[in-house]
């Protein structure tokens with residue numbers, strides 16, 4: 540897919556100053572932030588796109604390169620966070636980190652992704668896993684064990700990549716610096732590029748005898764189990780970062796983070812509206828007319844609800860505090876129960892007779908017009 544112009548992405552002029560870049564990005568990022576658009580993959584890619592544009596335009600050197608050469612000028616080098624400007628590895632975790640670094644806020648990310656932390660070149664990648672939760676689990680909070688297929692530290696060489704007992708040599712290409720300077724000539728003149736040394740991949744040292752198990756990488760592919768504490772009240776699309784549980788770093792590098800993405804299972808009885816839950820129950824028209832007690836579903840079980848006499852179909856009853864706990868404050872949402880008056884489909888002769896006796900009774904004649912129950916439902920739900 541062709542990349543859009545970064546200025547166009549942020550909706551700013553080519554002459555926009557640093558403050559304008561930041562302001563424009565902040566607006567876009569707030570609009571498309573995954574916390575505000577749970578489960579919306581279009582918002583997710585817009586968030587990433589805006590963050591990428593911001594990363595380039597806020598940096599005078601990158602911006603100059605981009606102004607001169609366009610996207611092509613940025614596509615070389617070691618990827619986001621590395622020595623170069625490339626964005627091949629720019630994923631959601633990177634985008635969130637960029638945003639948190641400059642603007643903070645969100646879901647405990649500030650602590651996890653401290654601003655300006657040095658990220659070595661051989662750091663393992665962040666890894667995303669999705670976790671499906673039932674409404675019951677979301678309501679109570681839950682500790683989950685997730686199986687993750689990932690690159691883990693090789694135990695033979697303890698992650699360093701050297702065969703046990705062997706040592707490392709200083710990289711002959713960069714003399715241990717981990718970076719090399721290259722001068723490239725182009726139509727536009729000379730450019731000096733500092734890039735990560737490709738021989739040692741930035742480590743400054745190379746392995747003399749590679750570990751026989753991981754062949755020098757320091758990592759092997761394996762399945763691991765990670766425990767994650769899901770707080771009560773999460774929603775579809777929420778991210779829970781687990782520091783250091785992503786991919787192991789190459790040759791002793793630090794591990795990436797594991798980003799757990801919440802998915803919500805459909806519930807048989809309830810639909811969720813923020814922290815409220817909504818259900819529909821059928822009542823016989825006898826209960827609706829005479830009043831009575833019915834059984835209703837609640838989270839994690841059943842309860843009873845008193846139906847007053849003269850209840851109309853569509854009437855919504857509210858059980859305060861029986862919904863989902865709020866994520867960032869105490870208390871819970873409500874449970875709404877919408878009553879549907881059920882009409883019998885088959886009647887025997889005797890039943891028909893009894894009802895026919897009531898047919899002309901004034902109490903059984905509906906009024907000419909009544910407020911639609913949808914508007915009543917909206918009123919009750921406050922939507």
Ligand SMILES: [Zn+2]
Nearest residue numbers: 710713736739
């Ligand atoms: Zn080197």
Ligand SMILES: [Zn+2]
Nearest residue numbers: 693696750753
């Ligand atoms: Zn090894």
